[in-house]
Amino acid sequence: MSGEEDSTYWEQFRRGDQQAFSAIYFAHYNSLYYYGLKICGNTDTVKDTIHELFFRLWNNRENAGDVKSVRFYLLKALKRDLVRRLDRDKKRITLHALSAEVDIEFSPEDLLVQTEADDAQKKLFADLLNTLPKRQKEALYLKYYEDLSNDEIAEMMSMNYQSVANLLQRGLKTLRDNIKMWLLASFLYHYYA
Template structure:
């Protein structure tokens, strides 16, 4: 039986903060089993539970001099385990999202996440370049492409000729083709 087994949690914390290995060993042996059961109920995988507890006790020892306990030792340890379990859930969710994306790539031949990101970036670049067009040309282009109006409808609404509308759309497409050429090339790589 250890000398420290009769110590209270507060006394163990004081000794721990002074660097006493015996106090740390007593905290470990006093709380490991109950924390293991607590984490095992939530995680189910004994390897993950052991990793969580290893991280917790390593952190406790490494930061013993700087940790300020505002709650009791048991409350601190339970909260720390809960937070580490939540982190495991988050990591697993990211891992499963990655596996889903990988499976999508295997099934479809294209990485879904990468494709979506590139598509979003390309859309933002196109919108930025459209904003740089001269005002009248931009208005006609947006009416044609965003509002899906025919050249005749645009001409009627703006009180200009259909040929002017057609020429403005052609010119805007030429400008965008030149400015976006390199972006479009890299998009399809």
């Protein structure tokens, strides 16, 4: 769904249009679900939190304001709701620590590699991503998997724009360096084997 369609549906939803609300739900559910799994890993908790989020949205639609990006709004709301739920349930670390550092784990299935890389290469790349610090992983996930802008990531992670830009730059540099090291080691291994 394009941003323009999102905005149109959002306005219709605010006026009580159930079909528009349903379109928003179905357009964003998968993205919310996978992001929620990155935060807490419990499928039932994520599903319940998403449903509660949409239930609350529908019940408060008259008070819903204008949003620049529906996707960003929903991702941020889901993160906030999951953090509150996890804190309340005492199943994970404290609210402050979780809101500061969401530990996103990448799997080979997450990777949207356009080339025909084999499973070993996908696993290697996922492993390299998982070596990054938590905040770098979260920033990269939000940028390249959720297609959020640096401003949206900054708001989502309670940081300023420059800090997000630095996180992304350091994360990509570390990935490049690690890939170079792996390629060199692989070359040397095959050359001397």
